[in-house]
Amino acid sequence: MNKRLVFFIILISFLKTQSQENRKFLYADVKDKIGGVYNAHVVNLNSKQGTFTNENGEFRVLAKVNDSLQISFMGYKTAVFIVKIKHFGIQKNSFELEKTLYELDEVALKKNNLLGYLSSDSKNITSTKEINAETLKLPYAGSRIMTPAERKLHTAMGGSHPIGLTSVSLDYIINSISGRITKLRKLKSIETLEVKVKKLKNTYSKHIVKEYNIKESDVYKFIYFCTSDENFNQIYNSGNINMILFLKKKSEAFKKLHSNNYN
Structure with missing residues (x-):
């Protein structure tokens, strides 16, 4: 043993x-x-x-x-x-x-010297401390x-x-x-991936369909295809421009892979 x-x-x-x-x-x-x-x-x-x-x-x-x-x-x-x-x-x-x-402190209204012009009044306005849980x-x-x-x-x-x-x-x-820890870590990874997929669909679905000519019925399939790329996570965190360029490049590869549906 x-x-x-x-x-x-x-x-x-x-x-x-x-x-x-x-x-x-x-x-x-x-x-x-x-x-x-x-x-x-x-x-x-x-x-x-x-x-x-x-x-x-x-x-x-x-x-x-x-x-x-x-x-x-x-x-x-x-x-x-x-x-x-x-x-x-x-x-x-x-x-x-x-x-x-939670009771907020009493607010007292005071006279001010504001003139009604944003350019000048913005210099005389003092910000107040934000009130939140922290x-x-x-x-x-x-x-x-x-x-x-x-x-x-x-x-x-x-x-x-x-x-x-x-x-x-x-x-x-x-x-x-x-093996429960390993299974739960895989579950967490799946959950994280689902969040990313949902965000991509909500943000870029119009680009994917109208500009990259991916069928609307294939949007989810296309996004999951993109997530399989080894550079996906790096691009996901690098900003919108890089993601748009990435999706455009992957759309060509996706259509070639499914050439029967994209003649």
């Missing part, structure tokens, strides 16, 4: 024992007065392990009694819940978030919301368990050996 595989099996057995002695999965959902809160951020403040709620507001996280779970989402008050023995029972756990209102210092403001594929991959990577001076992710090791 492969020595590396034997090592992983022994390591997994050890980590499973350690996690059972220390922490186990707590299953729960996050709700407000209406229903589940999607993509709320859940962090175990003791283990520093975090996750996000799914479309139904559900999540799972490794925890033990007396751990503190911090749950936050934009538009809600950040809440901290103490894990109790009852949370590991058979009943369904629910944590409720309370919506919060300037209001909301929890995790500015962080990008994960896509479904990214969230699944994030969950599969799991939290870390201390071993000596290092820390190892139990979920990551198990899911790596089972």
